[in-house]
Each structure stands twice: as structure tokens, then as C-alpha cells.
Amino acid sequence: MGKKRRKKRTASTADIHELYELSVQEPEAEVDLINQVWREIRGRTCHTLREDFCGTAINCIEWVKRSGQNTAVGIDLSPDVLAIARKRIQQRLKPAQRTRLTLIEGDVLKSATEPVDCINAFNFSYFLFKTRRLLKRYFKAVYEALNDDGLFVLDAYGGSDSYLELEEDREVEGFTYAWETEHYNPITGDIINHIHFRFRDGTSLEKAYTYEWRLWSLPELQEILREVGFQNVTVYWEGTDEDGEGDGEWSPSRRGEACQGWVAYLVAEK
Ligand SMILES: C[S@@+](CC[C@H](N)C(=O)[O-])C[C@H]1O[C@@H](n2cnc3c(N)ncnc32)[C@H](O)[C@@H]1O
Structure with a gap:
């Protein structure tokens, strides 16, 4: 058998969405994390997910693949990016799985959805809300859209x-x-x-x-989440391997490390 050839990439032929996915997206790990926080915080399995700022909707795709009971709703403003999402859905999901995934072209501040167990906002997309007033409006909209024991999972970066x-x-x-x-x-x-x-x-x-x-800080985010009504907010911090690099294991923490660069997840409980 011949050696596996690595695709030769060049600016004129590359698909930026594919490059983005390979560089920064980890849908398997992020869905694992959502399942982990549900087990740890609520002691039950979550089946209904809304992915805000869904882009190419790859977390929604992973979510509906995981279980026949899972449903996902993805919201994004951009018709162009949603067209790519539809292509991915066609390529990556079986017809029965596709029936459990809905895309909404709309603004996360205004889109009304059926109540869900979990809403996620990843890759720092809510940083686009640069004022406290707007960010609060968004967090409040998320709070309202969740079931009574719902969880909001978001990420942040800093260092x-x-x-x-x-x-x-x-x-x-x-x-x-x-x-x-x-x-x-x-x-x-x-x-x-x-x-x-x-x-x-x-x-x-x-x-x-x-x-x-806007580069929001973890203390600001925790305060604003509580101000809109979330009962409890937990920061999941990443563990480190023997070289001091992130090991992909996340645990609830009250003390982070003042390192040069970090990504953390926040989980807000309704
Ligand atoms: C940083 S990208 C994140 C994409 C994807 N969630 C990810 O994890 O890589 C931000 C996305 O948010 C969308 N967006 C920006 N403002 C929005 C809004 N108010 N409502 C819904 N989507 C919005 C953009 O079209 C873009 O696809």
C-alpha cells in the first residue's frame, strides 16, 4: 500500500472554513466537555443543545451524531456561513440525523427558540458584545431560553x-x-x-x-452572569502535562495560573 499523501495546500485552492476547522475547532472534545459538566453538575444526561454563533455548526453536527435522542439548534447571523453549515450537514450526517438539527439565520439577541437544556457559545464569539449593557442583554436572553435546570457553557481566553x-x-x-x-x-x-x-x-x-x-475577563464574566440571574457559575480550568502544557482535562477550579496564555470554560447554572 502506498504512503498516505498529505494534501498540498496553497492559498488559491484552500478552503478557509476547512483550515479554520483544522486549526481551532475540536467538536469531539467540546461535546465531551458538555457531557462532563452535565454529569458533574446536574447528574443527568443532556439531550437538547443550542449552539449560538454556530458558524459552520460543527458542534451541532457532533451533538446529533452522539445520540439518537439528541437535538441541536444552531444560530448564526451570516447566510454565507450557514450555507457552508448546510453543506457540512449534507456531507457528514445521515438523513435521520439531519432531522434532529435545525439552523436559524438570526441574531442571538433576538432569536426565539424552544427551551433547551444547554446553550453553548464557543470560540469567544460573545466578545463581539463590547459593552456591559449588550453582553448583559445577551446573557439574559440565554437565561430566558434555557429550561429551569439549564446550563450555559461558554469559553474565554486570556493570559x-x-x-x-x-x-x-x-x-x-x-x-x-x-x-x-x-x-x-x-x-x-x-x-x-x-x-x-x-x-x-x-x-x-x-x-x-x-x-x-472586547477581551472580557473571567471575573467580569462571572459577575455579569450572576447579575442576570444564573445561580452559580463555575470556571473549568485545564490541567497540565509533565511539560506544563494543557492536557485537555478540565476541572472546576477556584484558582487559575497566571500563565501567558489560557483558554477556560465557564458553566452558568440557571
Ligand atoms: C468567532 S465565529 C465563531 C464560529 C463558531 N462558533 C466557532 O466556534 O468557531 C463568530 C460567528 O458569530 C456570528 N455572529 C456574529 N454576531 C452574531 C449575532 N449577533 N448573532 C448570531 N451570530 C452572530 C458570525 O457570523 C460568525 O459566524
Whole structure:
């Protein structure tokens, strides 16, 4: 049998959504985490999920694959990104699984949905709400959309490097993923991040994704979640391996580490 050939990637043929998925998305791990927090906090299995800012809806796809009882609703504003989501759903799900997944083109601040057990907002998308007033409005809308014992799971990033205007690179499958902070304003918390993709043949997709948002801190987020009515908010912090790198194991923590870069999850209980 011949060797498995690695796809030769170049700027003119690459699909930025595929590059994004390979670089930053981990639907299996994120669905595992949702199941873990449900076991630990509620002692039961969750079956109804709403994925806010769903983009290409890959968490919804993973969710309906996991169990025949699972249903998912994905919400995103962008018709273009939802068109890619529909393509992924067609390619990755069987017809019966597809009936358990609904996409809504709409604003998470305004879209009314049936009550669900769990809502997730991943890859920091709610950072787009740059004022406390707007963020509070969003968290309140999430609170209202949950069942009585529902959980809201969201992620956040931070660390000393996140306040610096620098770029970090990582090798992915045959290309380089770069995360840049172009600008950070310590007075407002406003931050501009870019994702660039660079290829072995010297071509690149600069600013493939740009985010102009606010770097919210964990204490601010916990306070605002409580202010809109969530009873309890837990931060899940990542464990470390023997080299001090994140090991993908998350546990409820009251003390984090003042490291250069971290990602954490918050779980807010209705
Ligand atoms: C940072 S991407 C995250 C995509 C995906 N959730 C992920 O984990 O990679 C942000 C997404 O939020 C969508 N978006 C921005 N504002 C929104 C809003 N008010 N309501 C719904 N979707 C919104 C954008 O169209 C974009 O697809």
C-alpha cells in the first residue's frame, strides 16, 4: 500500500472554513466537555443543545451524531456561513440525523427558540458584545431560553500574552496557523485579532478572519452572569502535562495560573 499523501495546500485552492476547522475547532472534545459538566453538575444526561454563533455548526453536527435522542439548534447571523453549515450537514450526517438539527439565520439577541437544556457559545464569539449593557442583554436572553435546570457553557481566553500586540504560530496539517493581536486598548478592553494561514509554497491567506471585539475577563464574566440571574457559575480550568502544557482535562477550579496564555470554560447554572 502506498504512503498516505498529505494534501498540498496553497492559498488559491484552500478552503478557509476547512483550515479554520483544522486549526481551532475540536467538536469531539467540546461535546465531551458538555457531557462532563452535565454529569458533574446536574447528574443527568443532556439531550437538547443550542449552539449560538454556530458558524459552520460543527458542534451541532457532533451533538446529533452522539445520540439518537439528541437535538441541536444552531444560530448564526451570516447566510454565507450557514450555507457552508448546510453543506457540512449534507456531507457528514445521515438523513435521520439531519432531522434532529435545525439552523436559524438570526441574531442571538433576538432569536426565539424552544427551551433547551444547554446553550453553548464557543470560540469567544460573545466578545463581539463590547459593552456591559449588550453582553448583559445577551446573557439574559440565554437565561430566558434555557429550561429551569439549564446550563450555559461558554469559553474565554486570556493570559499575559493576550494583552501584547504579537503573533503566535502553530503548525497544523501542512500549513501554519497564526493568531495575531493587532491592537489592544487597555482603557476600553477593545482588541483586534486576526487569523492568518500560511502555506509551504510561500503563499498565504492574510487576515483570513478578523475579530474586532472586547477581551472580557473571567471575573467580569462571572459577575455579569450572576447579575442576570444564573445561580452559580463555575470556571473549568485545564490541567497540565509533565511539560506544563494543557492536557485537555478540565476541572472546576477556584484558582487559575497566571500563565501567558489560557483558554477556560465557564458553566452558568440557571
Ligand atoms: C468567532 S465565529 C465563531 C464560529 C463558531 N462558533 C466557532 O466556534 O468557531 C463568530 C460567528 O458569530 C456570528 N455572529 C456574529 N454576531 C452574531 C449575532 N449577533 N448573532 C448570531 N451570530 C452572530 C458570525 O457570523 C460568525 O459566524
